[in-house]
Amino acid sequence: MPDGGAVARSLFAVLATTVLVLLWISGPAALWVAGAGAVAGAIGLQDSPGGRIARVGIASVQMGAAVLLGTLTASFDIVFVVAVALWCFVAGLQWAVGGNAGLVGAGATALLVVAPPVAPTVASVLLPTLLTIAAGGVQAALIAIWPPQRWRTQREALSDAYRALADEARQIGADAGSAAAHILDPSLRDAFIDTQASRRPEAYHGGHRPPERILATLRALRESPGVKDDDVTRMSEAAAEVLDAIAGQDHTARRDTEHGLVRLDATVTRLSGPEEALAQRLSRQLREVAKLRFPDLNRADLISPVRNAAQVVRSHMTLTSPVLRHAIRLSGAVALGVAADRFAPVAHGHWIALTVLMVLRPETAHTYTRCVGRLAGIAAGVVAASAIAAVVHPSGAVAALLATACVAVTYAVHRTGYIAGSVALAAATVFLLDIDAATSGATLEDRLFSIIIGGGLAVVAHVALPDHALTRLHQRAGELLKSEIDYAATVIKAYVHALDRQSDTVTSAWQRAYRARAGFEAASGAARVNTRALRRWLRSYRTALNAVTASCAALEDSLPPHPPAALTREFIAAVDDYIDALRGAPATPAAPWTVDVAALTAAAQQVRERAAGVTGDDGALRVLVAEIASITRSLAGIASISEPISAE
Template sequence: MSWRRALKDTARSGIAVEKKRLEPLIAVRGAAGLAIVIALSLWLFGPAAAASSAFGAFQAAIATFQRSWRPRPELAIASGTSLAVSTFLGYLTISKEPLFLALLVVWTFAAGMSWAAGPTIGLIASSNVAIMLVTVTLPTSVAQAAGHAAMMIVGGLVQAALIVLFPVRRWGAHRDALADALAAEADYARRLRHDPVASFDPQPLMEARNAAAVTPRQARRRPAELHGARGIAERIRPVLASLADPAMGVPAEGPARDRVRELLASAAALLDAAAHAIRHGEPVKVPPAALATFRTPDTGSILTGAPYRAMTRLNTLLQDVVETAGGAPQDGAPSGARGTARSAETDGRSTSGRAPTHPGARGTARPAPTTRSRPTFLALIPKALKAMRSELRRGSPVTRHATRVSAVAATGYILGTWLPLGHGYWAPLTSVMVMRPDFSQTYSRAVARLAGTVIGVAVATGAVQAASPGTLLSGALAVASAALMYLLMRTGQFATQACIAAYVVFLLGMGGEEWTQTVPERVLLTLMGGFLAMLAYAVYPAWETPRLRTRLADWLAAQGTYAAAVFGSYADPSASNAPDVRQALLTARTARAAWHAAVARATAEPVRHRGLSRTAADDAEDALAQLGRVAMLLEAHLPERGATPVPPAARFADALRESTHQGAKAIRERRVPTWDAVREALDAWDTENPENADKVVRNTATLVLDTLTELSEALDTAVPPMTLDGTAPEKPDGPRNPKDSATR
């Protein structure tokens, strides 16, 4: 993508206003906390302290809007406290410019590194540095600075108290995550009716898994309908795929296919009903027709073998998820369908396809699940520091971001102080607020901040000129601007920045500053800060495009490990390796998410591909997605303990695991991977077991090799690596498609 197009696209995304569900009650609660803090500060300490404490309450409320599964009161307290510490230390050094500049560089670098611990912590840390640049100018003595810092902490405490006293959808985010996962599977079931090999995005399941991890305190208070349903949803997805896929035995057309379509439609209706009930905390309204579909007596004569087993498991799992979501047990439910979901949310180790979920499953009872534990907020601090240390290395995108933002903040502060405009902190403040570790967010936020600042300042200036507000009215207008910002926060950066600009004008006006002292220099310095941020990324970038091959290689290695674990389960059913399958699946999902995030960032970058064209990346992605789907089909029917082993699957699993790791190395080195070992293991399978007692496993192994071959074909179209003399190396002799020469 050219720079012109990249700038055009990022500018358009920066000023776009998205349609999002508004949360007026939360906005009113945040504004109420801000109003309480401003009123208390005005009464006790005066306008300057009120302005300073208002920033603390304002930032604490913003922190509670960030997507986090942790208790929101703790986020508000942490935000207010960290801002207070930043302000006090900043004031102690503000009189000595070199010392303050050194503190600004260190503080900004630490805030940049905090993005390694997650976007919530990164945003709070960056906002604290930006606001600190304003608040250090308000006190006039060390005692006042301590008082202002104390009031910032009070602002965080007030916001935290309001969250506790007036909760709004206390478990709303957790409910939405679980409901979104069930709704995504319902949509998947509908798409499978028309496309038996339809793809599925596991991101909702990943979000639900993150939401399922709770602190010990949360585990005691979590609603019953949030227990267990996520683990059942994880097992439903492979069963849906195996029921629909023609490779598992259902013809593309005919009575069996019609029956499968009916079952998928009913499954979608039941999943949607459960999702609606969980989202709103209501009893499940089970569609009678959907439930009756699974009780049709002639199903056994239409479906046989693997499709019939999939239908039976799906029936059981749907009964479980409906009961867990709050529905009453239905008459005619199959044996073993009730009571299997009356357990806490698990980490998935005991909820893979090998767990006893249907009559005839191994054992007589499901192993006792364990609650997914999330560390407390204090226990999170060592983990965050560890994540920051792991990213503190040369070449890390986070380290490059921290270096970039600290250099820009120092440069902006020096230029802002040197220029005869006053309020020079607006330039570094803008830079810190808009800079992010990736290109698209940095540039889009810079455009949004400039446009939003112009609009917000213009509206606020017009209101000040028209009304000439005093201290109390300025405070009221500041609270109204903050409330509007809280309401529109999720609609995009443009609206947010406009409200923030108006809020700052009114708040500083409450402190006695005339609009003529803030408006002109604010606009000019905001423009300069945004320009410095954009220039810094162009000069010292952290492009995602060159790392696409590494992301693709990581995904291949993870998918190969997952597929090998599934085949290993068939080779030795007596082994307790279901946790290995589950962990491999989670690792593959993480690698897939990293690949898609990298592709999304790379698409917006003005950088040409380096050895991986857009077409090659898309084809390789399709091949790896197909590899994961094929492994998932086998996972839906993992053998029970005591089942007949499939010895050739062991050699195939070892060859697959080793070959995919070698293939990942080849991709990183810009070579086309080969699959000779996998092909040899497949040929040996026919030699060792010519009768192919388990044809499903054998046929799936063939599909695995086909997908790996498609991956090599996709990468064979990429730009070849250059030799030392600058010429492209010759391609090896032989057919490009191993299917042309391999004997199956």
């Protein structure tokens, strides 16, 4: 959940731009601007490192392209249905890049399917397209000029840390015996540790870790035998310049960093002996930090991310890919919904296509349950919004205000679950459509009738083109692994952090793991297990996960009611790092959940080392360290099991 100030600024911009376009241009343009602004704002507030402006820009251009296609073809029914089918196929393939990319594609498609059947003119085509892109540009400008407070706090903490590291680098060779015990402010870790966050994008994990790794390398250089050598001194000065440039916030910081890295590499080539390996490690670490700080560093052109995404999509152009099958299902179901709107006597039939877009996901592991849950949420949101509309009769600016309020509610309930999010999103959609006279005026019966048809199309699409049996089994296995990891992370966190309703939280995590195990067993029973490799994989996978469950049960049995007072800050930080490494990053819908064994093993080793500094004889602490080691071994065993590529 982004901080309230950032959400308020984003939604105020959505409301302001919508009202201005409504007053000066037209209702359809205002509807597109409102939808594009809401989607771009959500993308801009994603908690991830760097590149936010570029992502918002790419999303805005895609939504502008959807509006352009809609205004050009909406007045020609057959052409419009074909255009929607082709667009939905491409939008469905975006799930190969990631969940956010797939949702942006769905949002852009929603702007396309609500295009009114008006004959195209230069003004009716170009003006809405440019305004849609501009609505996203406003959100990008807000993020660039006035980022959320959390990001500002982290940026300032990192700047202070890199300046301190620059001072430390300059001391190498000058006075090797006077290294301070700690030069990094503890607030650096506090700025990035969020005990309420479940998981974040992989690149964003532990923004405090790169400075800590750089500090360890600098300390190793201090203790090396050739520290007084002139080449080492020059290298450390060059490293200090790079660190100062990375810490800088002015417009020359990126250029200074790039030039500093070139000078650093030149000094590293002059070294030999143990200092050479340490200097090369320092150079690699500084390059990694520079790429996080400046995502476009050393990038030849701005469309490289698009090219990389295209390569990922091409790798999924096989019939066994869940993403390709989702794209086919989405294309067919939405096209049928649009055809029903245009050719069948269905009032306000655009709700059919919108329902398909909100319900259909490439979720192999829990397709039908989530379809039903989302349908129930959409119906509840429509009923609630229709009740408000029956009293207020919103249109124009009033509808825009209510839609903005519902988007705010969507932000607030997002972490509650997908059903609550569907309720708020459906209510926001009702009021968004009321902005324009062409899409407003639907009765509750019209909306619910179309929602039922749209939900039926989504389910029938899955029945007609189900996912490959082995793919479904792998996805279920990944879902089970994720649930077991969440269970382990919750129990481990309870040892070092006071959790609200600790017993209920741990029990809830266990219940999710239990349900995931039932789903995995159901998928394995439905698959045709005709090969020895598949049977061996299933047996090994079950054994490893049973070991993880046993470790979690042992941890739960020894769980103290409150974290022990003797725990040191360093040990708690090491456990937090282990939890981050354990949870990892969300897999894309195209790949099952996996574990970064190298990061997990390093974090477990750090926990063992920090546990030696905890005073007192605490049995719960010994159990925690021992079971962390056991969980790490079990997960490493799972990662080493090669998945079969055929069930027959």
